[in-house]
Amino acid sequence: MDLHLMPNTPTQEERAAIDAALGPEPAPAEGDAGGRAVAGGRERRERRHLLLPALHAVQDRVGWISRGALNEVGRRLTVPPAEAYGVATFYALLSLEPSPPTVLHVCDDVACRTAEAEEVCAGLEREVGPPGTATADGSTTWRRSPCLGACERAPATLIRRAGRDPEDSTVGPVPADGTLDALVGGAAAAPRPVPATPQTVGDRSALRLLHRLGLVDPESLEDHLAHGGTGCLRRAVELGPAGVIREVTDSKLLGRGGAAFPTGAKWEAVAGQPARPHYFVCNADESEPGTFKDRVLMEEDPFAVIEALTVAGFATGAERGFIYLRGEYPLAAGRLEHAIAASRAAGLLGEDVLGAGFRFDVELRRGAGAYICGEETALFNSIEGKRGDPRNKPPFPVERGLFGKPTGINNVETLVNVLEILRIGSASYAAIGTEGSTGPRLFCVSGCVESPGVYEAAHGITLRELMAMAGGVRGGRAPAAVLLGGAAGVFVGPDDLDLRLTMEDARAGGYTLGSGAAVVFDDTVDLVGVVLRVAAFFRDESCGQCVPCRVGTVRQEEALHRLVAGRPRGSRQEELRLLGDVARVMRDASICGLGQTAASAVQSAVDRLGLFEEAVP
Numbered sequence: 001m002d003l004h005l006m007p008n009t010p011t012q013e014e015r016a017a018i019d020a021a022l023g024p025e026p027a028p029a030e031g032d033a034g035g036r037a038v039a040g041g042r043e044r045r046e047r048r049h050l051l052l053p054a055l056h057a058v059q060d061r062v063g064w065i066s067r068g069a070l071n072e073v074g075r076r077l078t079v080p081p082a083e084a085y086g087v088a089t090f091y092a093l094l095s096l097e098p099s100p101p102t103v104l105h106v107c108d109d110v111a112c113r114t115a116e117a118e119e120v121c122a123g124l125e126r127e128v129g130p131p132g133t134a135t136a137d138g139s140t141t142w143r144r145s146p147c148l149g150a151c152e153r154a155p156a157t158l159i160r161r162a163g164r165d166p167e168d169s170t171v172g173p174v175p176a177d178g179t180l181d182a183l184v185g186g187a188a189a190a191p192r193p194v195p196a197t198p199q200t201v202g203d204r205s206a207l208r209l210l211h212r213l214g215l216v217d218p219e220s221l222e223d224h225l226a227h228g229g230t231g232c233l234r235r236a237v238e239l240g241p242a243g244v245i246r247e248v249t250d251s252k253l254l255g256r257g258g259a260a261f262p263t264g265a266k267w268e269a270v271a272g273q274p275a276r277p278h279y280f281v282c283n284a285d286e287s288e289p290g291t292f293k294d295r296v297l298m299e300e301d302p303f304a305v306i307e308a309l310t311v312a313g314f315a316t317g318a319e320r321g322f323i324y325l326r327g328e329y330p331l332a333a334g335r336l337e338h339a340i341a342a343s344r345a346a347g348l349l350g351e352d353v354l355g356a357g358f359r360f361d362v363e364l365r366r367g368a369g370a371y372i373c374g375e376e377t378a379l380f381n382s383i384e385g386k387r388g389d390p391r392n393k394p395p396f397p398v399e400r401g402l403f404g405k406p407t408g409i410n411n412v413e414t415l416v417n418v419l420e421i422l423r424i425g426s427a428s429y430a431a432i433g434t435e436g437s438t439g440p441r442l443f444c445v446s447g448c449v450e451s452p453g454v455y456e457a458a459h460g461i462t463l464r465e466l467m468a469m470a471g472g473v474r475g476g477r478a479p480a481a482v483l484l485g486g487a488a489g490v491f492v493g494p495d496d497l498d499l500r501l502t503m504e505d506a507r508a509g510g511y512t513l514g515s516g517a518a519v520v521f522d523d524t525v526d527l528v529g530v531v532l533r534v535a536a537f538f539r540d541e542s543c544g545q546c547v548p549c550r551v552g553t554v555r556q557e558e559a560l561h562r563l564v565a566g567r568p569r570g571s572r573q574e575e576l577r578l579l580g581d582v583a584r585v586m587r588d589a590s591i592c593g594l595g596q597t598a599a600s601a602v603q604s605a606v607d608r609l610g611l612f613e614e615a616v617p
């Protein structure tokens with residue numbers, strides 16, 4: 001539809017969605033012309049953080065965001081139209097064009113490529129047309145998607161239905177030969193049940209992070225309490241904030257979100273900031289291709305995530321916490337919302353947590369399809385209602401983070417580790433794993449293995465042992481490569497399977513554990529296609545703010561395509577040299593971790609697998 005022909009006012013349905021998200025419109029502020037002025041009172045400006053929730057509300061109800069709806073949201077929150085447009089267009093799950101009410105997102109990313117994702121897409125192209133084409137009755141369309149965080153259910157799809165509770169969206173595997181109708185089950189059909197996630201193998205009693213999975217009803221606070229719930233929060237209250245931080249520091253816990261930063265040092269820095277208020281954020285964006293451990297924790301043990309975040313808030317002096325959850329996790333969203341409400345009702349959140357005299361509450365914020373929003377400062381901007389562009393650091397979040405205030409931020413798995421530290425004590429915790437990489441760790445094993453899933457192991461396990469936990473390579477075939485650490489990680493070859501999975505080994509060996517992803521490829525997989533998909537991912541997800549990454553990710557992909565087509569610029573060696581130069585510039589000159597790691601997997605495919613040497617004539 002031509003944007004110029006769109007009405008400037010929202011429809012009744014859109015207005016109802018906006019009202020539901022923003023509450024009743026406040027009385028006109030002084031200087032507001034009947035509440036219609038674009039510039040408004042301070043109170044309205046301070047509600048800008050509701051921009052993304054309001055856009056979500058319209059998208060969920062109607063299936064897209066019209067110009068009239070966007071104007072109305074901007075007016076109500078005093079966000080200038082150009083800025084509201086800039087935010088709305090930033091996110092892949094928001095549409096400013098009319099869209100059929102049912103959208104099938106098909107993952108064609110690294111793990112799903114090993115499970116006929118391309119065949120699913122080809123079938124849909126034949127039946128419906130290219131991505132974005134609507135069915136003849138206008139009810140449904142389909143799109144390709146980067147990793148949906150459901151790699152163990154490859155080929156994964158996400159089905160979103162406008163007008164239904166977003167939690168009715170479903171994520172699950174599909175048959176490669178399914179018709180669109182069969183895949184979405186008919187637009188009016190009830191959501192398909194989500195298959196159970198394969199759990200870890202071996203001795204259950206040895207589990208520390210996954211110990212409640214499969215044993216508790218994730219929607220029952222009573223069950224949580226019956227399985228040790230709140231024990232760690234009570235222990236934290238006994239220890240006091242400084243005592244908790246001491247325990248976390250002594251445990252030598254390193255963050256599990258990718259950067260491996262010492263958690264105790266971060267908490268101490270936040271707690272020591274004189275500025276108030278402090279905030280604590282749980283990073284549940286989990287968009288690294290090949291990664292789904294946080295989803296499993298949140299879906300199966302949501303009360304543990306809330307308890308751990310409450311401990312973090314208590315220790316760092318934060319009274320308000322946020323969980324920033326990726327938009328493609330409807331089941332986790334529903335279970336976390338339920339756990340927050342039940343915890344609040346039971347006095348485990350709120351004005352006087354546990355009756356222990358401290359205040360802490362939690363809000364869930366949904367992302368909307370942007371990998372970069374997992375970067376901590378981009379995440380803050382997203383919560384604040386801005387585009388998810390990373391900020392320059394320093395200042396670091398511990399000093400100026402969310403809303404410009406001291407902020408602690410940790411990955412879901414990092415926080416859940418803190419519960420274990422409080423349960424067994426820092427000394428026992430530090431004795432698990434190795435000297436430089438303490439504690440248990442979750443690994444997401446996917447691709448060509450018999451039993452893809454989340455596996456818990458102590459640091460120090462070898463990659464070969466981890467693959468054996470997941471049943472080994474599917475069909476007894478030979479492994480050709482493993483992508484370790486996700487798209488921002490590195491490929492390792494079959495000769496590297498005995499490498500130990502620790503931070504210190506990773507550093508010494510020039511690889512990374514990243515987010516704990518291990519995508520296994522056997523000798524039938526088109527590895528060149530996988531590398532091209534990684535390059536396309538970074539080109540797509542770059543926020544475009546800085547030149548090395550914005551241009552470098554495009555140039556990297558172009559060079560790879562030229563190599564694959566057998567038309568290198570100059571000689572093959574010159575093209576590979578150019579690729580290396582682009583990689584160096586991205587790594588050294590990009591503002592944030594996305595650009596700094598965008599060439600990592602590609603370069604490892606060249607250096608470790610010798611991939612493009614052989615693929616190129």
Ligand SMILES: Cc1cc2nc3c(=O)[nH]c(=O)nc-3n(C[C@H](O)[C@H](O)[C@H](O)COP(=O)(O)O)c2cc1C
Binds near residue numbers: 285372594
């Ligand atoms: C592009 C990019 C994406 C990221 N995505 C995530 C993510 O999805 N989840 C996460 O916990 N950390 C992610 N991070 C790391 C965060 O910026 C931050 O380091 C982390 O949340 C800190 O928590 P931790 O110390 O517990 O690891 C990402 C970083 C970058 C550069």
Ligand code: SF4
Binds near residue numbers: 390
């Ligand atoms: S490195 Fe890439 S994602 Fe990060 S700020 Fe620069 S352009 Fe944006």
Ligand code: FES
Binds near residue numbers: 110
């Ligand atoms: S869900 Fe497809 S690669 Fe992760």
